[in-house]
Amino acid sequence: MSAQVLVAEDDPRQAEVLRRYLTAEGHRTVLVHDGHAALDEARRLRPDLIVLDVMMPGLDGLHVCRTLRQESGVLVLMLTARTSEDDMLLGLELGADDYLTKPYSPRELMARIRTLLRRASPPSPIRVVGPIVVDAARHELTVEGRPIECTPGEFALLAAMSEQPGRVFSRAQLLHHSRGADRSSTERTIDVHVMNLRRKIEADPQRPNHLLTVYGVGYKLMAGG
Known part of the structure; x- marks a missing residue:
């Protein structure tokens, strides 16, 4: 299924890699590089899914996730370099639908995205x-x-x-x-x-x-x- 995906990632190169993978699967993709822009674009676009980096300038991804959860039920997949169990649990407690630690395989990320989108919108027969x-x-x-x-x-x-x-x-x-x-x-x-x-x-x-x-x-x- 084709979806509108917002990628909030402060590393421009990594964001561009994600954009290419998402576009190859037919998704419409918008990139932002800080937390304030992530909130603004999420409110403007109303995307189907947000790939949200935790470590971003301005507002971090945890703050963005907490705010989004007060406003909508958009799917959120969080990315982070933090590997402690407490950090992962905090992201999930704030409402993230899935959590992936860096470094990660773009193919694994795409598999997670497909799973989330299928779960949210079962395909029509x-x-x-x-x-x-x-x-x-x-x-x-x-x-x-x-x-x-x-x-x-x-x-x-x-x-x-x-x-x-x-x-x-x-x-x-x-x-x-x-x-x-x-x-x-x-x-x-x-x-x-x-x-x-x-x-x-x-x-x-x-x-x-x-x-x-x-x-x-x-x-x-x-x-x-």
């Missing part, structure tokens, strides 16, 4: 990507209102991609989503699923408009032009 409608609850796929028959593996792949239109999925990631439907799947199987799906959902499978290849990376699902 019906997903619409341009003319493509995926009904996960009924296991039904339609394109421009036409019902499309597909295998469990094909449906699992398309359902996963429809949750985050525009995001590039690697073959390994798609394999993870389709394994429950077809335990004998391999990464080569993903290419076959994509080829078959294009025959079913594209007007011209040789020139796909929705299920696109990102060479050297994987595949993404788009609404099309």
Whole structure:
């Protein structure tokens, strides 16, 4: 799911790394570098989630978190170089939804963010990507209102991609989503699923408009032009 994320981090380089990771997953991202700006932008933007560094000039992250909790229920993921248990507990007691200590892996941070966003907003069983409608609850796929028959593996792949239109999925990631439907799947199987799906959902499978290849990376699902 795409979200509005506010990153409050006083290290500009670290903030830019986070912005790139968040943007790559389709999130709209705003950066600030001190506590006063964090409060101002949180009030103006009303973001879905705030990545909040504890050690910031002006107001520290703990003060910002305490103030935000008096005003809204925005998701807060706190970052800190402090490693004592008391500091972690204080952040959580002030209302932070999660807590990550520095140094951290950006991939771990993104996994935490995905978990928080899923927990806050369970995905709708019906997903619409341009003319493509995926009904996960009924296991039904339609394109421009036409019902499309597909295998469990094909449906699992398309359902996963429809949750985050525009995001590039690697073959390994798609394999993870389709394994429950077809335990004998391999990464080569993903290419076959994509080829078959294009025959079913594209007007011209040789020139796909929705299920696109990102060479050297994987595949993404788009609404099309």
